[in-house]
Amino acid sequence: MSSIGTGYDLSASTFSPDGRVFQVEYAMKAVENSSTAIGIRCKDGVVFGVEKLVLSKLYEQGSNKRIFNVDRHVGMAVAGLLADARSLSEVAREEASNFRSNYGHNIPLKHLSERVAMYVHAYTLYSAVRPFGCSFILGSYDQDDGPQLYMVDPSGISYGYWGCAIGKAKQAAKTEIEKLQMKDMTCRELVKEVAKIIYIVHDEVKDKSFELELSWVGEVTNGKHELVPKDVREEAEKYAKVCTTTTSHSFVFSMAFL
């Protein structure tokens, strides 16, 4: 659903007659143009998966990371303008660091996401700056609070989730996520499902090659957010490829009859 806000969309400090701030909506469009990122919270941790489109064969493998470490126990997966996302990851890092400096313990994720969301929101108030063109998913694991997952979008709101998706295939990804019984799964089981979802929502026709970025934080990593180890990743990708090729074979078969 797109509409042109002629005249009311030149700055974030203007409302349209029907009460919308078009600049913020356009910022969200920037997120929708980016490839998909998903985050799912399970019984004992959080898993992130990002479909990182490789635009050129000349890129070094693993460059342009879309999953960041905000603190030892917090990870952040982004979609949208990568430069905006990088600057926000620095903001999040500083918030987490200042909190630890002042209060002597790890920042609770709810508080961190509220603080960063407040920062993002501030950029939607003035005409002198533009809103951030990225959404991000924050995830953490803590002994007492357990796994937590929050998502922040360009309008500056943050919600807690059991599973969420951002980027171009977020609707398709959400449908797949809803099929999962994540509350009963462990991180090891979930990693394979996350890889499968990314492979499912990846559009082979429009976008060619992609790299799957997988990270997790939970009891399995002792509360430390890190990229999934090589062997786990390979197993997950193998599982994902098997699941998607069996479905695509049947698709090709039916195409032959049309």
Add this chain to the structure above:
Amino acid sequence: MVGVEDLVHFRYYVSSKTINKLIQVHDRIFCCIAGSLADAQAVTKAAKFQISFHSIQMESPPLVKAAASVLKELCYNNKEELQAGFITAGWDRKKGPQVYTVALGGMLLSQPFTIGGSGSTYIYGYADAKYKPDMSKEECLQFATNALALAMGRDNVSGGVAHLVVITEEGVEHIVIPGDKLPKFHDE
């Protein structure tokens, strides 16, 4: 459990024998102050505000560690100007009862028990010998009262009335023991 005496001296005379050296910084967190009372009061006032604000933002009672950290930051960042030490003690949901020392320069240390102030030098031996972990409330009260009485007996700038506060999950209990009701020892 925290206990203090309540004497303040200004150079050569005792300016008050009824001052409160136990500051409540939150519902279940208390601070014993020592050193320059003016500095300590100013610091605890600022800390009380910061901890209250933090607690409202977090939508939950503050951790004792967080309260002690706030005090520590104030002491460390202003160490040139300040001369105050604190004992932060209290109860929180995460770790239960805890005791932290915030020393003069801003050192933060978690301990099972601690003593501080000018009179504390006279009772290190007593405290080390008599402390045992997992004491009952009565044993703890006896230990703290005896320790205070001994310190007040020997230190010329400690004295007056002993204030004790017992902090538990259920609530906070104040106990006041006037000087003449304190246990007597051979130091008199």
